[in-house]
Amino acid sequence: xxxxxxILAHDLGTTGDKASLFDETGQLLTSSFAGYETTYxxxxxxxxxxxxxxxxxxxxxxxxxxQLSIRPTDVAAVSFSGQMMACxxxxxxxxxxxxxxxxxxQRATAEATRLAQAVGESAIYQRTGHRVSxxxxxxxxxxxxxxxxxxxxxxxxxLQAKDYVVYRLTGNLATDYSDASGTNLFNxxxxxxxxxxxxxxxxxxxxxxxxxxxxxxxxxxxxxAARTTGLMEGTPVVIGGGDGACATVGAGVVREGDAYNYIGxxxxxxxxxxxxxxxxxxxxFNFAHLNPRLVCPMGTMQAAGxxxxxxxxWLCGEGQERGYQEMDRWAAQTPPGAEGLLFLPYLxxxxxxxxxxxxxxxFVGLCMRHGRGHAARAVLEGVxxxxxxxxxxxxxxxxxxxxxxLIGGGARSHIWRQILADIYGLPILRPRLLVEATSLGAxxxxxxxxxxxxxxxxxxxxxxxxxxxxxxxxxxxxYRELYPIFADAYRALEAIxxxxxxxxxx
Numbered sequence: 001x002x003x004x005x006x007i008l009a010h011d012l013g014t015t016g017d018k019a020s021l022f023d024e025t026g027q028l029l030t031s032s033f034a035g036y037e038t039t040y041x042x043x044x045x046x047x048x049x050x051x052x053x054x055x056x057x058x059x060x061x062x063x064x065x066x067q068l069s070i071r072p073t074d075v076a077a078v079s080f081s082g083q084m085m086a087c088x089x090x091x092x093x094x095x096x097x098x099x100x101x102x103x104x105x106q107r108a109t110a111e112a113t114r115l116a117q118a119v120g121e122s123a124i125y126q127r128t129g130h131r132v133s134x135x136x137x138x139x140x141x142x143x144x145x146x147x148x149x150x151x152x153x154x155x156x157x158x159l160q161a162k163d164y165v166v167y168r169l170t171g172n173l174a175t176d177y178s179d180a181s182g183t184n185l186f187n188x189x190x191x192x193x194x195x196x197x198x199x200x201x202x203x204x205x206x207x208x209x210x211x212x213x214x215x216x217x218x219x220x221x222x223x224x225a226a227r228t229t230g231l232m233e234g235t236p237v238v239i240g241g242g243d244g245a246c247a248t249v250g251a252g253v254v255r256e257g258d259a260y261n262y263i264g265x266x267x268x269x270x271x272x273x274x275x276x277x278x279x280x281x282x283x284x285f286n287f288a289h290l291n292p293r294l295v296c297p298m299g300t301m302q303a304a305g306x307x308x309x310x311x312x313x314w315l316c317g318e319g320q321e322r323g324y325q326e327m328d329r330w331a332a333q334t335p336p337g338a339e340g341l342l343f344l345p346y347l348x349x350x351x352x353x354x355x356x357x358x359x360x361x362x363f364v365g366l367c368m369r370h371g372r373g374h375a376a377r378a379v380l381e382g383v384x385x386x387x388x389x390x391x392x393x394x395x396x397x398x399x400x401x402x403x404x405x406l407i408g409g410g411a412r413s414h415i416w417r418q419i420l421a422d423i424y425g426l427p428i429l430r431p432r433l434l435v436e437a438t439s440l441g442a443x444x445x446x447x448x449x450x451x452x453x454x455x456x457x458x459x460x461x462x463x464x465x466x467x468x469x470x471x472x473x474x475x476x477x478x479y480r481e482l483y484p485i486f487a488d489a490y491r492a493l494e495a496i497x498x499x500x501x502x503x504x505x506x
Contacts, residue, residue, distance in 0.1 A: 012165065127187050174239055177292060217236050306347065385482070
């Protein structure tokens with residue numbers, strides 16, 4: 001190994017790819033971002049161009065290497081984090097056959113229902129760690145087979161975002177346990193594809209890449225990929241993991257009882273556990289951890305930072321990054337509870353706790369005195385109320401938490417951190433890396449893969465967290481009164497949301 005060892009971690013998110021360079025101490029040296037677009041052809045649909053993923057990885061790699069004048073030979077490994085639960089069919093030449101159907105897409109509702117009826121909702125939950133949902137890859141593959149049979153029959157494989165980029169880098173097809181666990185097709189107890197579920201879905205097993213541990217080295221940068229990315233031909237490539245699993249490690253959650261909250265476009269609360277945690281109501285689910293001896297029980301909501309971004313576009317216009325600071329200021333000047341204004345953050349359907357793709361967002365309680373500050377605070381509180389229901393679903397299974405680590409772009413906001421502390425009734429801790437935690441998790445997988453670190457426990461030492469916000473008793477009293485009203489508002493509008501969705505799609 002050279003005197004300094006550099007790991008290049010790519011985080012293929014919903015809005016773009018972030019390339020980050022870490023050294024052997026886990027220190028972030030520099031990063032570079034290249035964005036891409038999501039298209040929404042119909043209500044409940046969300047797609048991305050897979051070639052945009054590859055172009056973003058190439059651009060961000062070149063820009064990152066140029067920033068510090070790092071020689072390509074100094075990069076010891078490339079590793080990945082990626083958005084999960086996508087569905088990208090490629091043909092025998094490796095070309096995408098259609099745009100990728102990404103995690104936010106809800107079109108495969110009928111297919112999910114059919115799979116649940118064929119195998120049994122409870123049986124699938126116990127074996128995969130997940131309830132059946134249109135969100136997951138398996139039902140999306142079923143949708144393609146049903147509605148685009150010519151594409152299905154031409155497919156060589158169905159890939160996740162990071163797995164497609166790994167294929168472009170190395171020419172090898174692979175996935176890891178964490179991404180496989182987001183398909184509704186993977187047995188979390190045996191760490192292999194569940195043949196009964198795969199067959200019930202009508203999917204040919206040959207179309208599913210071989211799962212492996214997240215620290216598995218799956219190939220080397222090929223000559224053509226080296227010319228495109230600026231990387232050195234022959235650089236080891238480690239498969240890495242899904243963004244949820246990578247964020248878990250990057251937050252330092254690698255030991256039983258550790259827990260964290262991620263707020264990005266979507267949001268989740270997760271912890272590390274030696275075994276899956278099952279909820280009788282199936283509000284929560286379980287992903288494979290980067291460490292194959294652990295799992296990540298969690299609950300995820302669809303639109304968190306995405307809901308705040310939606311509001312910013314309305315109030316401040318697109319592309320106004322300072323708009324977030326403005327909205328935070330307005331929210332901070334507004335009393336807790338937004339003077340009776342509630343926001344249901346269901347702009348893209350919802351996963352936890354409702355598992356309802358037909359759920360829709362709403363402001364409830366609007367009156368003439370409400371202005372932009374009330375709207376901003378209500379959105380922050382609405383996301384926090386939904387996350388509180390996820391937290392309750394975990395703690396009701398016997399989980400005891402003393403504090404929550406907070407990462408992601410939302411962790412930058414002081415007012416949002418305080419709202420979360422007040423609604424959760426828990427202190428908020430801030431790790432050193434807020435936004436780059438997912439990238440750090442991918443880098444740790446890469447370092448473990450090449451022997452730089454002996455195992456994932458290194459994250460406990462690399463990730464330092466400090467106390468941020470503590471619950472305010474006066475605010476807690478307000479939120480205790482509003483919390484059940486928030487849940488009742490969803491239930492009252494549930495049937496109306498379904499009818500509106502049917503009208504919009506007619």
